[in-house]
C-alpha cells in the first residue's frame with residue numbers, strides 16, 4: 070500500500086488513532102458515529118404548537134405602523150416551530166404565516182417554485198390577488214392557490230385592513246433544493262382576465278354546501294378534500310366540519326398537517342399539548358402525533374398536509390385506531 074499521501078493514516082496503530090485521520094478526510098466509521106441514523110419509529114422532531122390570531126393580528130397592526138409593503142416583500146408573521154435553530158418551518162415540509170395588507174397597499178408580483186395558498190380571515194371589499202394575470206377576489210373564508218412558478222401579487226383597494234393565512238411547501242423545497250425565485254420585472258403584473266370561477270379559488274360557501282352532502286364519520290365530522298392536487302401536487306387541502314360538541318380525531322400517521330380555524334372555537338389535544346382555540350388560529354400536527362380536536366360551536370377547519378408526498382414515495386403509514 071502506498072502511504073506517501075496518507076502518513077497519518079498509515080501510522081495509526083489503533084482505532085482511536087484511526088478516527089481523527091478519518092475525520093480529517095470527512096470519513097466517519099459507521100460503527101462509531103455520534104448520532105444514530107436509523108430509529109424504530111418517527112421521533113417527533115417537530116413539536117405540536119398553537120398560534121393565536123388575536124395576538125398575530127395585534128402584532129401586525131403594530132408592525133403596520135412601521136413597515137410598509139415597499140420595504141417588505143410581504144408583511145407576514147411566520148409561525149416557526151421551536152426545534153433546534155429552526156426559525157422558519159412550521160412543520161418539516163410546510164410553513165404557515167399570517168399576512169396583513171392595509172388599504173391602498175399592494176404586495177408586488179413575484180413567482181417561486183414553492184407552492185402557496187391563502188386562507189382569507191378578514192377582508193372588506195376591494196381585496197384581490199392576481200395569479201398569472203387572472204384577477205381573483207379575496208373574500209372572507211376563501212382559499213386561493215398560487216401554484217409553482219405562477220406570478221402573484223395582492224391588492225387592497227378597499228377601506229379595511231385585510232388579514233389572511235399563507236401556507237407554503239417552502240421547507241420541502243429547502244429539503245429537496247429546487248428553489249427558484251424571481252421578482253416581476255415591472256413590480257405590477259398586468260391583469261389579463263377577471264374570471265367568474267377559477268380552479269385557483271375555493272369559496273367557503275361552496276365548501277360548506279358540499280360538506281353538508283357528505284356522510285359523517287363516527288365522530289360526527291365530515292371532510293371535503295379540495296380538487297387542488299393537479300395544480301399543487303405536494304399538498305392535500307381539505308375542509309372539515311364539526312358540529313357543536315363534535316370532534317375530529319386523527320390517529321398517528323407519517324403525515325404533517327397544519328390546521329387553520331375558519332369558523333368556531335373549542336379545544337384540542339395534539340400529542341402532549343392541549344389548548345383552547347378560536348377562529349383564525351393556527352396549529353400544527355407533526356408527523357407521528359395523534360390529535361383530537363373538539364368543537365364547542367359549529368366549526369369549520371381548513372387543513373393543509375403533505376400526505377400526497379408521503380403516499381407518492383411509499384412513506385405513508387398510519388396507526389390503526391386499535392393501537393392508539
Ligand code: GTQ
Pocket residue numbers: 143145165166168176185221235237
Ligand atoms: O404572499 O407571496 O407568507 O411568497 C411567504 C412567501 C407569503 C406571498 C408568505 C410568499 C408569500
Ligand code: FE2
Pocket residue numbers: 179180181185221
Ligand atoms: Fe409568494
